[in-house]
Amino acid sequence: MAQRFYDTRTATVRDFVPLTEGEVSLYYCGATVQGMPHVGHVRSAIVFDILVRWLEYTGLQVTSVRNVTDIDDKILEKSAASYGEDFEEDENYPADEPWFALAYRFEHEFARAYAALGVRRPTYEPRATGHIPEMVALIQRLIDAGHAYPATDGSGDVYFEVNSWPAYGELTRQRVEDLQDAPDADPRGKRDPRDFALWKGAKGTDPATAAWESPWGSGRPGWHLECSAMSTKYLGSHFDIHGGGLDLRFPHHENELAQSAAAGDGFANFWLHNGMVTYAGEKMSKSVGNTISPEQMLEQARPKAVRYFLGQAHYRSQLDYRPTSLQEAEAAIERIEAFLDRGADVVADLQLKREEAAAVAGTLTGEEAPDAVYVAQFSSVPTAFRAAMEDDLNVPQALAVLHDAVRAGNSALAAGDEDAVEQYYSDVQSMVEVLGLDDVPEPESAQDPAAHHALDILIRAQLDARAAARAAKDWTTADGIRDTLAAAGVVVEDSADGARWSLQ
RNA sequence: GGUGGGGUGGCCGAGAGGCGAGGCAACGGCCUGCAAAGCCGUGUACGCGGGUUCGAAUCCCGUCCCCACCUCCA
Numbered sequence: 001m002a003q004r005f006y007d008t009r010t011a012t013v014r015d016f017v018p019l020t021e022g023e024v025s026l027y028y029c030g031a032t033v034q035g036m037p038h039v040g041h042v043r044s045a046i047v048f049d050i051l052v053r054w055l056e057y058t059g060l061q062v063t064s065v066r067n068v069t070d071i072d073d074k075i076l077e078k079s080a081a082s083y084g085e086d087f088e089e090d091e092n093y094p095a096d097e098p099w100f101a102l103a104y105r106f107e108h109e110f111a112r113a114y115a116a117l118g119v120r121r122p123t124y125e126p127r128a129t130g131h132i133p134e135m136v137a138l139i140q141r142l143i144d145a146g147h148a149y150p151a152t153d154g155s156g157d158v159y160f161e162v163n164s165w166p167a168y169g170e171l172t173r174q175r176v177e178d179l180q181d182a183p184d185a186d187p188r189g190k191r192d193p194r195d196f197a198l199w200k201g202a203k204g205t206d207p208a209t210a211a212w213e214s215p216w217g218s219g220r221p222g223w224h225l226e227c228s229a230m231s232t233k234y235l236g237s238h239f240d241i242h243g244g245g246l247d248l249r250f251p252h253h254e255n256e257l258a259q260s261a262a263a264g265d266g267f268a269n270f271w272l273h274n275g276m277v278t279y280a281g282e283k284m285s286k287s288v289g290n291t292i293s294p295e296q297m298l299e300q301a302r303p304k305a306v307r308y309f310l311g312q313a314h315y316r317s318q319l320d321y322r323p324t325s326l327q328e329a330e331a332a333i334e335r336i337e338a339f340l341d342r343g344a345d346v347v348a349d350l351q352l353k354r355e356e357a358a359a360v361a362g363t364l365t366g367e368e369a370p371d372a373v374y375v376a377q378f379s380s381v382p383t384a385f386r387a388a389m390e391d392d393l394n395v396p397q398a399l400a401v402l403h404d405a406v407r408a409g410n411s412a413l414a415a416g417d418e419d420a421v422e423q424y425y426s427d428v429q430s431m432v433e434v435l436g437l438d439d440v441p442e443p444e445s446a447q448d449p450a451a452h453h454a455l456d457i458l459i460r461a462q463l464d465a466r467a468a469a470r471a472a473k474d475w476t477t478a479d480g481i482r483d484t485l486a487a488a489g490v491v492v493e494d495s496a497d498g499a500r501w502s503l504q
Numbered sequence: 505g506g507u508g509g510g511g512u513g514g515c516c517g518a519g520a521g522g523c524g525a526g527g528c529a530a531c532g533g534c535c536u537g538c539a540a541a542g543c544c545g546u547g548u549a550c551g552c553g554g555g556u557u558c559g560a561a562u563c564c565c566g567u568c569c570c571c572a573c574c575u576c577c578a
Binding site for chain 2: 008011028029030031032034037038039040041042043044045047072073074169172173174175177178179223244245246247248249250251252273274275276277278281282283312313314316317318319320322324325327328329331332335338339342388394395396397399400401402403404407410411413414415470473475478479482486491492493494495500
């Protein structure tokens with residue numbers, strides 16, 4: 001089966017064939033760094049992180065680019081507001097902060113949020129402010145081609161002329177006539193209200209640091225333009241996939257496509273859009289107050305569970321957050337981890353036995369023991385998992401395969417079938433890797449090896465005492481020890497070969 | 505008004521003409537000294553009304569409702 005993706009532009013699921021064999025070029029929209037990341041940003045990043053990991057798993061070489069839009073109206077507005085006399089600063093917005101400081105600060109907050117959830121960095125993360133010459137060149141090409149014009153009112157703006165581009169609306173299949181005019185649109189020097197800004201002439205109130213020289217006067221780029229300029233700079237005029245949130249389809253991606261296509265670029269071959277995150281069925285919004293930030297999620301659950309939750313739905317579906325969602329994800333994750341923990345012990349034993357057997361055989365024959373032969377194969381994923389991922393990245397289906405393997409693995413453990421355990425262990429491990437779940441950093445408290453070692457010795461002493469009590473059928477003492485450990489957040493599990501402990 | 509996507513069991517969430525994906529929760533059983541974990545089993549789920557079909561959650565017609573975008577948005 002071939003890889004297939006739903007392409008927004010054609011509104012169909014199509015076979016995905018890379019433009020260059022063996023390689024994939026991916027551009028997906030990151031953030032306009034004007035505030036703290038919210039879960040929607042993070043979901044999108046996780047979706048495309050899984051996509052990249054999967055494509056790489058299938059042997060493709062992926063070049064991924066995610067923009068940082070670090071200059072725009074909102075950033076300037078927020079910075080300007082911070083200098084106001086009646087400005088009330090809060091933890092996210094200090095007083096008197098230059099726009100570039102604000103943007104850079106939030107850029108780092110995004111990087112932190114991504115890293116906390118195991119989102120790998122893209123190949124490159126270009127900033128809009130670093131690509132002004134590319135944007136100016138693109139505008140010039142559009143003017144030369146007759147698709148853009150400097151504003152007639154001397155404002156220094158340059159607009160894309162929607163009516164000069166018959167294909168306008170092709171991405172979202174909308175007719176220009178049907179579009180509602182923006183109620184508060186400032187017509188300024190536009191020929192048509194639907195024309196959008198490529199370049200915004202500097203206003204007297206703009207800080208000098210937020211203006212660049214151009215053939216049309218000092219100013220700054222409009223939204224949309226940076227993505228066209230940066231994607232084609234790093235990926236070529238025609239690249240494989242352009243991604244982003246569903247809400248970016250219009251106008252952002254529609255305009256990107258128009259300006260790039262009108263300039264003569266082939267642009268994106270596939271458009272992938274991820275669904276929104278809702279809170280109990282409603283879109284999260286600050287005014288309703290039904291928001292939850294990545295930070296808050298991380299306070300409630302382990303990063304791995306948060307990643308599992310944000311990645312578990314199909315990427316095109318709306319993902320609904322509920323107060324119980326993270327607990328459920330935590331339970332699912334723990335089930336997988338519990339199997340991997342127990343399975344690892346069995347697999348390690350099995351390896352050891354083989355090495356011993358090989359050593360004995362080597363002594364007998366005088367040959368050296370071949371060790372490479374016994375290295376577990378972590379390289380292949382079950383066919384059903386592959387089929388699910390190839391079918392428009394059907395992660396929910398893929399997770400079903402993962403959970404099936406966990407159950408089968410647990411049964412094999414119970415049956416003492418070590419070879420089967422090894423196989424399921426390998427399957428689960430490789431699926432977990434593709435989904436990036438093994439790559440999520442644990443919270444700092446859980447990753448101090450010295451502390452963990454000390455704790456292990458102390459708990460083992462307790463468990464030994466309990467084992468002795470159990471051997472003597474002194475249940476009161478045995479249960480007392482277990483209760484004490486439980487009160488300290490240590491869960492004890494008995495098994496045929498002794499007790500295991502883990503932190504709650 | 506235009507465009508796109510939906511309504512699936514207690515909850516989340518795939519699927520898309522015929523064997524009830526999967527997770528979470530619940531209940532019963534096995535295992536266990538008791539637990540925990542694990543395993544097995546249970547629930548007659550597809551908004552509503554018609555139709556097509558041997559057979560429909562899946563196709564067709566009608567109808568109700570929801571969400572997103574059209575203004576900044578992942």
